[in-house]
Amino acid sequence: MPCRQLIHHMEAAFPPRPSQRAIHAEYSMNETIRLSKSSSPGVAASPSFSQEVASTSKQPIHTCYQCGNCSAGCPAAFAYDLQVNQIMRAVQLNQKDLVYRAKSLWLCLGCATCSLRCPNNIDVACVMETLRHMARAEKKATVPVVEKFWLSFLNMIRTFGRSYEIGTMVLFMLRSLRLTTDVDLAPQALVKRKLGLLPHTHQGREAVGRIFTRFHELQCKAREGR
Amino acid sequence: MHLAYFPGCSAKGSSLDYELSTQAVLNALGITVWEIDDWNCCGSTPAHAVSTELSSALCARNLDLAAKAGADQLLTPCPSCLSNFRATAKRLEDPDFREKVNALLDTPCAETLPPTSSVLQAIGELVDCETLAKKATISLKGLKLVAYYGCLMSRPPELMHFEDPENPMLIERMLEALGAEMLDFPLKTACCGAAFGIPKRPLTAQNSGRILELAANLGADAIVTCCPLCQMNLDLRQAQAEKAMGRHFGLPVPYFTQILGLALGIAPQDLGLAKLVVPMDALLPKLAPKTSAPNA
Numbered sequence A: 001m002p003c004r005q006l007i008h009h010m011e012a013a014f015p016p017r018p019s020q021r022a023i024h025a026e027y028s029m030n031e032t033i034r035l036s037k038s039s040s041p042g043v044a045a046s047p048s049f050s051q052e053v054a055s056t057s058k059q060p061i062h063t064c065y066q067c068g069n070c071s072a073g074c075p076a077a078f079a080y081d082l083q084v085n086q087i088m089r090a091v092q093l094n095q096k097d098l099v100y101r102a103k104s105l106w107l108c109l110g111c112a113t114c115s116l117r118c119p120n121n122i123d124v125a126c127v128m129e130t131l132r133h134m135a136r137a138e139k140k141a142t143v144p145v146v147e148k149f150w151l152s153f154l155n156m157i158r159t160f161g162r163s164y165e166i167g168t169m170v171l172f173m174l175r176s177l178r179l180t181t182d183v184d185l186a187p188q189a190l191v192k193r194k195l196g197l198l199p200h201t202h203q204g205r206e207a208v209g210r211i212f213t214r215f216h217e218l219q220c221k222a223r224e225g226r
Numbered sequence B: 001m002h003l004a005y006f007p008g009c010s011a012k013g014s015s016l017d018y019e020l021s022t023q024a025v026l027n028a029l030g031i032t033v034w035e036i037d038d039w040n041c042c043g044s045t046p047a048h049a050v051s052t053e054l055s056s057a058l059c060a061r062n063l064d065l066a067a068k069a070g071a072d073q074l075l076t077p078c079p080s081c082l083s084n085f086r087a088t089a090k091r092l093e094d095p096d097f098r099e100k101v102n103a104l105l106d107t108p109c110a111e112t113l114p115p116t117s118s119v120l121q122a123i124g125e126l127v128d129c130e131t132l133a134k135k136a137t138i139s140l141k142g143l144k145l146v147a148y149y150g151c152l153m154s155r156p157p158e159l160m161h162f163e164d165p166e167n168p169m170l171i172e173r174m175l176e177a178l179g180a181e182m183l184d185f186p187l188k189t190a191c192c193g194a195a196f197g198i199p200k201r202p203l204t205a206q207n208s209g210r211i212l213e214l215a216a217n218l219g220a221d222a223i224v225t226c227c228p229l230c231q232m233n234l235d236l237r238q239a240q241a242e243k244a245m246g247r248h249f250g251l252p253v254p255y256f257t258q259i260l261g262l263a264l265g266i267a268p269q270d271l272g273l274a275k276l277v278v279p280m281d282a283l284l285p286k287l288a289p290k291t292s293a294p295n296a
Ligand code: SF4
Pocket: A063, A064, A065, A066, A067, A068, A069, A070, A071, A084, A085, A088, A114, A117, A118, A119, A120, A121, A122, A124
């Protein structure tokens, strides 16, 4: 089949990196996820998954007809192990484990190109974000370094009320043990005074701290209730 | 009209030059804004990546402050802050969601919130291109530029209501009126790689690299931006993008306010031009006072 051949050539030209191989072995680029795969070992279907994603994201998941427009314009596609249209299909088919295993969820840039170009007006970026929320709630973030960066950033806001770039970097380096993150930028950033050396403080920081405290309390309660 | 102003965190750090030039340009155009007292971070991407309610609570506190100060409109230079504000205002229309957000706040958020807008769009609405051209003292003739808007200025269109979401032209119209040659730029709304420069550098280096490469191939003198994160990725991280693409660009990446400011005759130091990592100095000699002849 010429189409298969083309995919084969493309994959030969752009071999998946080792981290992508696990899912690629099951689903090649552009391959639609087939129903029959739901019976393959280790990929159990979770009956209400699709409904849950649809109701949480308020998006008509079922209207996706796999045109592939979302993936065609996705700027992170080159780094994805499962393309965004494949994720949509996997959601339709209740393939929760497959979706949560995908690194793509955590590499999504949130650019909303997919949402703009979906002919069925599905806010695909919102679906991706909903999936991240759901996966985090089940402690299934498969690219911890991205999550660590977010949490480092939020920690600074919780403390200072506003973002504090150097603080975020230092905390992130400690948490991810990547101590050389962006050191190549430091000389220019410092000479051009691109980074404030000290956090700017303001009275609102305490009010912001209280927002975070209440948020964490509610989260704990929700977890206990589950 | 009471225009409240939300600078955003980057204005006090990595995009101090955007802030300086925004203030200078607003001033020169006679647009008065009031910075809201005691504002806090909008939460940026990390907050909404973690929780919609948390993100909206952080935004709602700012919107509430603006509402209580009697603002008719809230302006921000940053498209990401704007997008978070707009998404929040929309979500707060749902009473259940509003209740969840109020539960996180010290005091419930005001029922009626002021509309929000970007500084770019506000300038476009308040000052038409003709007036802009009349106020200019320096001609941009001889500058070949591309305008780069990034993702959030126009997406999602239901929230942002900014031009044609695939082909915004506002910066082009403004700078063309001031004499610049604006090149067609197909990647004007492509993603620069967002905040992934820190945790996953290749995502940012590749995407920014593509944008820089196209601009360089088109023969642009500079890429004109309106987003602090895009500007940082294309300017401060340009060397990383060069590495990813295997070629040198050396392309200056000024904010639209810096270019507007130059045309309005504002001194480079008052526009923070020295803060650009890839300097614009080589382009400044091209700028000359407008001659009195029409069309100059
Ligand atoms: S663009 Fe829309 S319809 Fe097409 S594959 Fe993506 S989500 Fe499905």
